[in-house]
Amino acid sequence: MEHFRNPRNMGEMKDADAIGEIGNPVCGDISLIYIKVKEENGEEIINDISFQTFGCAAAIATSSMLTELAKGKGLDEAMNISRDDVANSLDGLPPIKLHCSNLAADALQDAIKKYREKKK
Numbered sequence: 258m259e260h261f262r263n264p265r266n267m268g269e270m271k272d273a274d275a276i277g278e279i280g281n282p283v284c285g286d287i288s289l290i291y292i293k294v295k296e297e298n299g300e301e302i303i304n305d306i307s308f309q310t311f312g313c314a315a316a317i318a319t320s321s322m323l324t325e326l327a328k329g330k331g332l333d334e335a336m337n338i339s340r341d342d343v344a345n346s347l348d349g350l351p352p353i354k355l356h357c358s359n360l361a362a363d364a365l366q367d368a369i370k371k372y373r374e375k376k377k
């Protein structure tokens with residue numbers, strides 16, 4: 258509830274390097290993840306991240322938590338942040354809301370994939 262009431266890193270990022278977008282076909286909710294990447298000691302890291310989620314309270318809380326987990330991580334490590342990692346970091350979600358944690362984690366993976374495709 259705290260991450261829903263005071264979401265971290267919420268909002269559009271105008272100069273994002275890539276934007277991931279995932280919709281939940283079950284409920285119609287959508288999550289956008291914006292990332293800014295920088296190279297540090299030969300590794301690409303997520304220097305900045307923000308989200309816009311049009312969805313339920315759990316979707317907003319998991320998006321907020323995901324941005325906290327991903328900020329400062331290398332792209333490979335960030336790519337491995339799972340839906341479970343996000344839900345566990347929030348001390349769990351009610352079973353009926355577990356599917357909501359898919360949005361943010363999947364949108365981050367989509368953003369990283371798009372960033373890598375763009376760089377090729």
Ligand code: FES
Nearest residue numbers: 284286313316357
């Ligand atoms: Fe749609 Fe939670 S009900 S993401």
